[in-house]
Amino acid sequence: MSARAGSPDFPGILRDSGLVALVALFLAFPLVGFHTIDQGGGAGMGIETRFPWVVVAVAAAFVGRFLQLALLRTHAPVAVERSLSRLGEVFQRNTVWIAAAAITFAIVLPMLPFADRRLVDLATLVLTYVMLGWGLNIVVGLAGLLDLGYVAFYAVGAYSFALFALHFDFTFWMALPIAGLFAAAFGVLLGFPVLRLRGDYLAIVTLGFGEIIRIILLNWYPVTRGPNGISDIPRPSFFGLEFTRRPAEGEVAFHEFFGLEYSGLHRIVFLYYLILALALITNLFTLRIRRLPIGRAWEALREDEIACRTLGINPTNTKLSAFAIGAMFGGFAGSFFAARQGFVSPESFTFVESALILAVVVLGGMGSQVGVVIAAIILVGLPEWFRDLQEYRMLVFGGAMVAIMVWRPRGLIAHRDPTVRLGVPQRPEPSA
Amino acid sequence: MLTVRGVHTFYGNIEALRGVDLDVAAGEIVSLIGANGAGKSTLLMTICGNPRAARGTISFEGEDITHEETYRIVRRGIAQAPEGRRIFPHMTVIENLQLGALVAPEEHFEDDLRRVFELFPRLRERQTQRGGTLSGGEQQMLAIGRALMSRPRLLLLDEPSLGLAPLVVRQIYDVVREINEQQHVTIFLVEQNAFNALRLAHRGYVMVTGRITMTGTGRELLTNREVRAAYLEGGQPTVRVGG
Structure with a gap:
C-alpha cells in the first residue's frame, strides 16, 4: 500500500476503508441483519431484524481497516512479522x-x-x-x-x-x-x-x-x-x-x-x-x-x-x-x-x-x-x-x-528440518 | 553396452525421434550434438523409458530395456543427470546425495560419498546447505554427484554446460573425463555446446530433427567442415548428410 513509506495517504486509506465497509455491509446485511426466532405457542419460526447490529458491523469494519492502514501498516506488522519469524x-x-x-x-x-x-x-x-x-x-x-x-x-x-x-x-x-x-x-x-x-x-x-x-x-x-x-x-x-x-x-x-x-x-x-x-x-x-x-x-x-x-x-x-x-x-x-x-x-x-x-x-x-x-x-x-x-x-x-x-503464510514453523547433520558442530543432535 | 536401433518417439502426434541408431561401447565417452529441438534430450529420456519408444529397440548390456519401467532401467546401472538438473531444492546437498544412493548397496555409501566429494570439493563445503541455494555450477555438480551415488556403469548427461560460465564448464568437463578414466564409467553426453562436447568425446553423433545425420570420432567431427559451419561457427544447422 502507498501508506508503507512516509506519511499516510489519507484519501487512499479512506477509500480503502470505505470499500471494506461496503463488503462488510453486503455480508452483514443477510448474516447479521436477520435473525430467526421461535415465536412460541406453536406459531412457528419468525424473522426478527437487527439492523443496528449491521451498522455496528459496518462501522467496526471501517474503523478497523482505517486503523490498520493508518497505524499498523507503517509500523507494527513488520515488527510483528519479524518477531514472529525470529520466534520461529x-x-x-x-x-x-x-x-x-x-x-x-x-x-x-x-x-x-x-x-x-x-x-x-x-x-x-x-x-x-x-x-x-x-x-x-x-x-x-x-x-x-x-x-x-x-x-x-x-x-x-x-x-x-x-x-x-x-x-x-x-x-x-x-x-x-x-x-x-x-x-x-x-x-x-x-x-x-x-x-x-x-x-x-x-x-x-x-x-x-x-x-x-x-x-x-x-x-x-x-x-x-x-x-x-x-x-x-x-x-x-x-x-x-x-x-x-x-x-x-x-x-x-x-x-x-x-x-x-x-x-x-x-x-x-x-x-x-x-x-x-x-x-x-x-x-x-x-x-x-x-x-x-x-x-x-x-x-x-x-x-x-x-x-x-x-x-x-x-x-x-x-x-x-x-x-x-x-x-x-x-x-x-x-x-x-x-x-x-x-x-x-x-x-x-x-x-x-x-x-x-x-x-x-x-x-x-x-x-x-x-x-x-x-x-x-x-x-x-x-x-x-x-x-x-x-x-x-x-x-x-x-x-x-x-x-x-x-x-505466517507458509505455516507457523515453515522450515524443513534436515534429516542429516554431518560436520556441523554448532548444531545439537538431530531432534528427538 | 548401449544399443539403440530404429527408435521412434512421439509427443502426441509430433514425431520427435525418426528412427535413431546409436551405439555406446563400454568405457567410451560418446557425445550427441545438435541444435535446440533436434531431439537430443528426447533420446536420452527415451533410453530411460519416459517417454517410451513407439518403435525400435533399446538394449543395455545385451538385454532389451525398451519396455521397462524407468526406475527399473535405472536400477540396472544407468544413471542420469537430467535436463535442468532437477536436484531437490529443499533438501540439503547430503540428502540429495543420499537419494542418489537409494538404489546402491548401503555398505558403499561412505566410500561413494568420499569419492564424490573428491571429485567436487565444493559439494563437501556445502554439504549442509539446501540444494536450492547452490549456484548453477554447484547444482550441476550435485546432479552429477547424485547420479554417481547410484554406482552406474553408464552415466547419461543432459547439457551439463547449460547456463554455466566457461570456467565452470571446463571444470565440469574435467571431472567428467576423470569419472570416465578413473572410475571406468561409460558416458553418453548430450550437448548444444558442440566444441567442448566433441573435444571430450571419443566418438560423436550429430542429430538434426530427430535423425542421426553424421557420426565419427570426436576429432573427425570437430574438423568436419559442415559441423564447423553448423555448430561451431554460429551457422544454421543445415547439415543433411546421410549417416
Whole structure:
C-alpha cells in the first residue's frame, strides 16, 4: 500500500476503508441483519431484524481497516512479522528442548492442581487432532500428496472397532491393530486410482473419497445402522482392568486393583494417556522413517517426481505406502475416538473434519511436527475452551486462521528440518 | 553396452525421434550434438523409458530395456543427470546425495560419498546447505554427484554446460573425463555446446530433427567442415548428410 513509506495517504486509506465497509455491509446485511426466532405457542419460526447490529458491523469494519492502514501498516506488522519469524528461528534451533519440555508437560498435565475434568478432556481432544495431524502430515507434509478426505480413514478406524466390538466382542486392544490395518487397506484403495494425479486433481478425488465413505456409512443400514450409529462400544481397559464402579462377576476393576476410591476421573486420565502414547508413537515413527529410504523417497517425491524416477525410485510403491501408512494412523486415531465416545455415527466424519485436520497440518507448517502441535492447540483447543462464548468462538477460530495466513503464510514453523547433520558442530543432535 | 536401433518417439502426434541408431561401447565417452529441438534430450529420456519408444529397440548390456519401467532401467546401472538438473531444492546437498544412493548397496555409501566429494570439493563445503541455494555450477555438480551415488556403469548427461560460465564448464568437463578414466564409467553426453562436447568425446553423433545425420570420432567431427559451419561457427544447422 502507498501508506508503507512516509506519511499516510489519507484519501487512499479512506477509500480503502470505505470499500471494506461496503463488503462488510453486503455480508452483514443477510448474516447479521436477520435473525430467526421461535415465536412460541406453536406459531412457528419468525424473522426478527437487527439492523443496528449491521451498522455496528459496518462501522467496526471501517474503523478497523482505517486503523490498520493508518497505524499498523507503517509500523507494527513488520515488527510483528519479524518477531514472529525470529520466534520461529528460536523454535527451530531448540526443537529438542522444546519437544522434551512439551512432552514432559503433557505427561504431568493431569497431575497438576488446576487439571480438572474439563481441561483433561480438552487436552485429549487436542491430542486426537495432534495425532491426526501427524498422520496426515505423512501424506501431505512428507509425500506432498494433498489429501482432502483424510477423515475417511478416521471413520474406517472408528467403524472397524465399533463393528468388531458389536459382532465379535473385540476389546479395544484387539481391535486397534485391525482398525489400523483396515484403514491402511483403504489408503491403498484410494491410492490406486489417484497414482497419476497431482495437486488440484488429487485434492478433488480425495475429497470425493471422503464423501463416498461417509455416504456409505450413512446408507448401508444393515451393517452400519446408518444415521443411528453404533452405540455401546466397549471402553478400553487398563491391561484388562475395567474402569467401572461395579465390575462384572469375577472381574476386578481398576480402582479395586489399586485400592483407590472409585472416581470417574480415572478413565478420563487413562484416555488422555492413551492418546498421548498413540500420538507419540505416530511422531516417533515419522521422525524415524524420515531417515529411512522410504521416508527419503516420500520427501523426494514431494519435490520432483521425474527426478525420483531417474534415481530408481518406484513412484507407485512410494505413493501407495504414504497413503497406507498415513491412513493407518488415521485408523488408530479413529478407534480411539470410538472407544472414547462409546458411540459412532456418520455425523462425526464430515468434510469439515478433513478440512480441520488439513488446516492443522498446513497452518502448522507443512512437514513440521512441532507446528502441528501448536496449530492443533490454536485451531482445536482455543475454540473449544471458549465454548462459553457460543457462536462467537468460531470468531476466535476464524481470527486465528486469518492471523496465521497474514503473518505466517507458509505455516507457523515453515522450515524443513534436515534429516542429516554431518560436520556441523554448532548444531545439537538431530531432534528427538 | 548401449544399443539403440530404429527408435521412434512421439509427443502426441509430433514425431520427435525418426528412427535413431546409436551405439555406446563400454568405457567410451560418446557425445550427441545438435541444435535446440533436434531431439537430443528426447533420446536420452527415451533410453530411460519416459517417454517410451513407439518403435525400435533399446538394449543395455545385451538385454532389451525398451519396455521397462524407468526406475527399473535405472536400477540396472544407468544413471542420469537430467535436463535442468532437477536436484531437490529443499533438501540439503547430503540428502540429495543420499537419494542418489537409494538404489546402491548401503555398505558403499561412505566410500561413494568420499569419492564424490573428491571429485567436487565444493559439494563437501556445502554439504549442509539446501540444494536450492547452490549456484548453477554447484547444482550441476550435485546432479552429477547424485547420479554417481547410484554406482552406474553408464552415466547419461543432459547439457551439463547449460547456463554455466566457461570456467565452470571446463571444470565440469574435467571431472567428467576423470569419472570416465578413473572410475571406468561409460558416458553418453548430450550437448548444444558442440566444441567442448566433441573435444571430450571419443566418438560423436550429430542429430538434426530427430535423425542421426553424421557420426565419427570426436576429432573427425570437430574438423568436419559442415559441423564447423553448423555448430561451431554460429551457422544454421543445415547439415543433411546421410549417416
